[in-house]
Amino acid sequence: MKTFITRTITALFFVAIMLGGMLYNEYTFFLLFFLINFFALKEYFKLVRLIDPEYNEISPWHKYGVLVAGCAIMMAFSGPNFSFGELSIGEIGWVTAFIFILVLPLGEILMSKNFTLKFIGYSLLGLLYVTVPLGLLVDIRVGHQAGSLMESISFGLYGVLIPLLLIFFIWINDTMAYIVGSLIGRTPFFPSISPKKTIEGTVGGMVLAIAAAGIYGYFWGNDLLYWPHWIALATIAAIFGSAGDLLESRLKRMAGVKDSGKIMPGHGGFLDRFDSLLVAAPFAWIYVLLFVFK
Structure with missing residues (x-):
């Protein structure tokens, strides 16, 4: 009974957050899926570390850099819609994502104790599996002017x-x-x-x-x-x-x-x-x- 009540309360809270974030305005929609992307990416990398313990050997630069890249890609999908002065979040996202995706392999080569291309592959798969689909939802919401x-x-x-x-x-x-x-x-x-x-x-x-x-x-x-x-x-x-x-x-x-x-x-x-x-x-x-x- 206690488990049922816990699941019910959690489900109602989850539905309220999802509906509120998706329906209130485009800013809350973006923020909602930005946060979902961040935490889902962390869970994906946790699963990868359990599947292949060698992935624990990646450098801190790689570990945190790929999360930054994921957040930057989400920002890039927002396009020109959220601007601060002459710069939009989308433009900042594209530049940041481009830099990190280019520099991540170099940083891994220089800083990792046991470099292997499969580590880069795991990280890129995470971005393709988690970030790109959620970014495409943001594009549907705000990307068409x-x-x-x-x-x-x-x-x-x-x-x-x-x-x-x-x-x-x-x-x-x-x-x-x-x-x-x-x-x-x-x-x-x-x-x-x-x-x-x-x-x-x-x-x-x-x-x-x-x-x-x-x-x-x-x-x-x-x-x-x-x-x-x-x-x-x-x-x-x-x-x-x-x-x-x-x-x-x-x-x-x-x-x-x-x-x-x-x-x-x-x-x-x-x-x-x-x-x-x-x-x-x-x-x-x-x-x-x-x-x-x-």
Whole structure:
């Protein structure tokens, strides 16, 4: 009972922070995902150190420099929107990221006791796995500027709605997969990675999430976003979100841990909460760029 109460309180607090940060304005949206990126990166590097203990031998310059690079890349994705005088956060981010990504390998060669290219690879993979997807969400929110007032209103609405829908569809897919799997799940999906997942639950969650998105989008959401986009985003969330969940489960199994972190009691860490989003976001960004922001 105590565990249930803890999980419930944590979940409500988490939802309130997410909705507040995403909906209040573009500044809070950026700050929210900037912080998520920072803590998720730290959890990723912790998993890598458990998977390959040799990664503990990287120099302090490398250890902290890659976190700075990740934060700088997030700043770069904000574009020209947040300015201080003649400089924007985006411009500062691009310059800082460029410098650190170029200098990090040199610093590792000079300062590391046991230099190997795989250390650079682990760090770059972390930036690709965590920072770039979250940066693309920021780009959807603030990266599209339009000329006329009506276009600005339209793009502003899409910038808020699309990331929100993507997260919501991931949640529906996970919830429906759990319910269907509990009721009729019999066939293991990837037993070596996630023993509790079943094919019936995974497929059922996808179908119900896509169906719910299509029905709601067609009858009630079409004025906000053309209803086929609801189906497309739900499909992306269901397929690639499930892949993201399996990917993080694989990393945790290799590291020998149950959760990526303990910052959210009863719910694990940042990677545990956003693993599906990290894989789904790039595909959503591509779809939005090709079919929505055109």
